[in-house]
Amino acid sequence: QVQLQESGPGLVKPSETLSLTCTVSGDSIRSSYWSWIRQPPGKGLEWIGYIYYTGSTNYNPSLKSRVTISIDTSKNQFSLELSSVTAADTAVYYCARWAGGGYSYGDYWGQGTLVTVSS
């Protein structure tokens, strides 16, 4: 059974960098694409970007200047960094196994982690 678990600080100060890690179990991280998606409180889903095990990435243009997704195949983990955060970045952040290209869907999702941006 494929499982994903997000981890990282739940509180980040404005202008600082949000950092989260997703640990994958039950599947090799070399098997697929892997995505980050977020959901502000009471709002809809926003795709942040994906990474392939080769390190190839694709980011949402609206966040591209601030986002970095990286992968550690030795730990079966991938990570998200979002710089210069503001209150608008407060959201539940999900990681997911992602079908890439024109397929573009997540079949396994983590439970999500709430990140609040506040001083």
Added chain:
Amino acid sequence: QSVLTQPPSVSAAPGQKVTISCSGSSSNIGNNYVSWYQQLPGTAPKLLIHEDNKRPSGIPDRFSGSKSGTSATLGITGLQTGDEADYYCGTWDSRLSAGVFGGGTKLTVL
């Protein structure tokens, strides 16, 4: 606002059928596969439909997906109170080179 357009809410009685629409354009729905997700309160989204009309293992055939042109539809038959949730459509947008979602539809089973 969202690239894909969904009605904010739909409702129907238990046992009835409901459809949820998702409207886009040629750069997204018109030329890429559509997926649908169910999000129960306080939980992560769950994949219901992928590649327009395929159900993952374990998803009952009460849930179905279809697509025509630049619009897609999720159908749910035999409504149950446990189906009350938010439903999202998603696809790839070739012009944006990004994944996109609809704004979500809240289903109420009266």
